[in-house]
Amino acid sequence: MSSSRIESLERLKQEFQKLPGIGPRSAERLAFHVLRATKEEASALSDAILAVKRNVSHCRICFNLTETDPCSICRDPQRDAGEIWVVEQPRDVAALEATGLIRGVYHVLMGHIAALEGVGPGDLTIDALVQRVKSSDVREVVLATNPTFEGDGTALHLESVLADTGVKLTRPARGLAVGSQLEYATAAMLESAIRGRTSFREPSDPS
Amino acid sequence: MALTKDEAIALRRLDYSETSQVLVFLTREHGKVRAIAKGVKRGTKSRFAVGIDLLELGHVVVSARPGGGAELATVTEWKQVRSMAGLRQRLARMHAAEYAAEVTAALTEDWDPHPRVFAALVGLLDDLCQANQVFDRLVDFQRELLDEIGSLPEFAACLTCGRIPEPDEPVHFSSFEGGLLCRDCEPAHVEKRELLHGCLSILRGQPGHPTSQVAAFDILNYHIAHLMGRNPTTAPVLLATASPA
Numbered sequence: 185m186s187s188s189r190i191e192s193l194e195r196l197k198q199e200f201q202k203l204p205g206i207g208p209r210s211a212e213r214l215a216f217h218v219l220r221a222t223k224e225e226a227s228a229l230s231d232a233i234l235a236v237k238r239n240v241s242h243c244r245i246c247f248n249l250t251e252t253d254p255c256s257i258c259r260d261p262q263r264d265a266g267e268i269w270v271v272e273q274p275r276d277v278a279a280l281e282a283t284g285l286i287r288g289v290y291h292v293l294m295g296h297i298a299a300l301e302g303v304g305p306g307d308l309t310i311d312a313l314v315q316r317v318k319s320s321d322v323r324e325v326v327l328a329t330n331p332t333f334e335g336d337g338t339a340l341h342l343e344s345v346l347a348d349t350g351v352k353l354t355r356p357a358r359g360l361a362v363g364s365q366l367e368y369a370t371a372a373m374l375e376s377a378i379r380g381r382t383s384f385r386e387p388s389d390p391s
Numbered sequence: 392m393a394l395t396k397d398e399a400i401a402l403r404r405l406d407y408s409e410t411s412q413v414l415v416f417l418t419r420e421h422g423k424v425r426a427i428a429k430g431v432k433r434g435t436k437s438r439f440a441v442g443i444d445l446l447e448l449g450h451v452v453v454s455a456r457p458g459g460g461a462e463l464a465t466v467t468e469w470k471q472v473r474s475m476a477g478l479r480q481r482l483a484r485m486h487a488a489e490y491a492a493e494v495t496a497a498l499t500e501d502w503d504p505h506p507r508v509f510a511a512l513v514g515l516l517d518d519l520c521q522a523n524q525v526f527d528r529l530v531d532f533q534r535e536l537l538d539e540i541g542s543l544p545e546f547a548a549c550l551t552c553g554r555i556p557e558p559d560e561p562v563h564f565s566s567f568e569g570g571l572l573c574r575d576c577e578p579a580h581v582e583k584r585e586l587l588h589g590c591l592s593i594l595r596g597q598p599g600h601p602t603s604q605v606a607a608f609d610i611l612n613y614h615i616a617h618l619m620g621r622n623p624t625t626a627p628v629l630l631a632t633a634s635p636a
Contacts, residue, residue, distance in 0.1 A: 341482060370470075375474065
């Protein structure tokens with residue numbers, strides 16, 4: 185071992201290296217950045233890390249990440265609790281919320297069913313969703329899992345377990361991406377777009 | 392690094408980083424290829440248009456060292472040819488396809504070409520897209536895969552004495568021995584599974600009743616598990632979802 189080795193710096197590098205997408209070089213760069221920062225800046229970073237671990241948990245109703253339980257969306261009386269958007273991850277909630285179009289509430293599954301990886305329905309929050317649908321006045325469940333093989337499989341499983349609740353089950357539309365070009369679309373995108381085509385102007389459209 | 396172009400099916404997909412994934416492909420001419428697809432999760436901003444999904448058929452271009460080796464190849468291009476959308480309409484079809492992917496990945500070696508297995512897998516997925524019962528096609532696939540890798544059990548005659556069992560004679564199967572055991576030879580073997588009535592003809596490649604097809608699937612899966620050293624994780628899920636009532 186080199187005598188010039190600085191233990192606390194090495195420890196910081198090792199901790200950074202545990203973060204996703206951070207290799208030894210990036211970890212070293214970050215560690216030296218922290219070293220150059222003021223004590224206040226370093227404290228702010230460590231406080232933020234501790235605060236997120238101390239204060240953030242999962243909402244007991246929708247399983248989204250929150251600092252208050254239930255979360256602000258589940259507590260919001262303006263939200264339509266009869267419409268539940270089921271998503272795989274908390275970051276999917278953030279993506280949908282960014283549209284500003286969702287008036288309903290969410291349910292985060294915390295993953296998807298992946299038999300190849302040994303992830304089954306029992307590893308997700310599916311039982312809680314079924315209980316939630318059965319015990320409250322839910323009209324519609326939107327199965328907004330990712331349009332991947334695993335996401336579609338999870339949606340099929342949810343369809344089977346929610347079938348006897350009588351609730352309306354829907355999927356977000358899928359097909360061509362806005363801003364893309366037809367010639368670069370895949371067969372699957374085109375197939376979904378063709379099957380799910382809509383009227384050019386809906387009757388209720390005022391424009 | 393050499394560029395390799397081939398038809399491929401993604402058998403397995405693992406997240407590597409925020410935007411990259413490691414994929415296991417079965418290719419027609421080059422066998423199983425492990426590759427990293429950098430930036431594949433960026434959606435429309437990536438070179439792969441909409442990502443690479445499991446069990447869809449496409450054309451892949453990978454950059455790899457000549458001869459393959461243990462190193463991960465890099466996916467440089469992917470164009471989807473068939474999405475196998477029919478699989479996603481029923482859970483049983485999806486689980487059957489996942490089972491085929493798992494055992495294919497487990498029983499083939501990297502860069503070891505098996506065009507017959509590739510053709511059998513594409514045929515299976517195409518058929519599953521329309522299938523109501525999945526086990527008859529899965530048994531055909533299991534037989535083809537085992538035959539191609541040289542591990543198809545012997546179902547014509549008893550492996551110990553060579554006698555062809557009489558119709559309706561109770562028979563057993565030994566994975567260790569690699570085939571059938573007649574009623575006279577069976578007591579001498581510890582590792583064995585009883586073959587249910589109607590199962591043997593299906594294992595010999597003949598049609599049969601749906602319930603017997605499940606039993607035949609289970610026997611071949613028992614043999615595959617023996618070869619893999621573990622039970623395929625997708626098998627219990629498939630049996631729970633797709634077995635006829």
